[in-house]
Amino acid sequence: MFYQIWATLLYLYGILLNSIYQCPEFSQLTTQEVDGKEFPEPHLGQWYFIAGAAPTKEELATFDTVDNIVFNMATGSAPTQLQLRATIRTKNGLCVPRKWVYHLTEGSTYLRTEGRPDMKTKLFSSSCPGGIMLKESGQGYQRFLLYNRSPHPPEKCVEEFQSLTSCLDSKAFLLTPRNQ
Numbered sequence: 117m118f119y120q121i122w123a124t125l126l127y128l129y130g131i132l133l134n135s136i137y138q139c140p141e142f143s144q145l146t147t148q149e150v151d152g153k154e155f156p157e158p159h160l161g162q163w164y165f166i167a168g169a170a171p172t173k174e175e176l177a178t179f180d181t182v183d184n185i186v187f188n189m190a191t192g193s194a195p196t197q198l199q200l201r202a203t204i205r206t207k208n209g210l211c212v213p214r215k216w217v218y219h220l221t222e223g224s225t226y227l228r229t230e231g232r233p234d235m236k237t238k239l240f241s242s243s244c245p246g247g248i249m250l251k252e253s254g255q256g257y258q259r260f261l262l263y264n265r266s267p268h269p270p271e272k273c274v275e276e277f278q279s280l281t282s283c284l285d286s287k288a289f290l291l292t293p294r295n296q
Contacts, residue, residue: 160188162188163188165185166262167261168260170257171285176290185204200216200217205296234254235253245273247265
């Protein structure tokens with residue numbers, strides 16, 4: 117009898133907790149289409165790296181020394197290529213340029229990174245104005261990254277990103293300082 121009452125109380129507590137702390141619906145993760153006709157037009161131009169989330173801190177360790185990153189996305193030399201150039205400002209003030217090429221994969225929602233065959237990048241729309249979310253996965257890691265057209269998007273955007281990614285088992289969260 118005691119166990120039935122205890123089980124019922126736990127069940128009711130679970131329902132109450134779930135109604136208070138609801139995770140956003142996974143349907144909010146709308147994949148951006150990767151096709152040669154409409155993509156990449158809306159994604160070309162300048163982007164600021166805002167935040168990252170992953171299941172573990174190790175998967176975000178690449179960004180530990182970063183103060184801010186500005187990306188410029190441009191069309192590549194072939195219709196199925198995108199050129200990405202980044203200027204990475206580290207917390208100690210150094211500026212590190214990087215560049216790489218994404219390949220559009222026909223019939224897939226993934227972008228492939230040239231020189232990194234294990235890495236997949238998937239684009240998702242963001243409810244945040246001027247925002248986009250990426251899911252990067254590779255051999256032994258998975259992380260979500262938030263980008264925005266503005267270096268300082270509304271706080272609500274970062275909060276929504278953190279809430280959504282925590283529901284997707286991302287326990288580690290990193291917000292770039294963007295001080296320099």
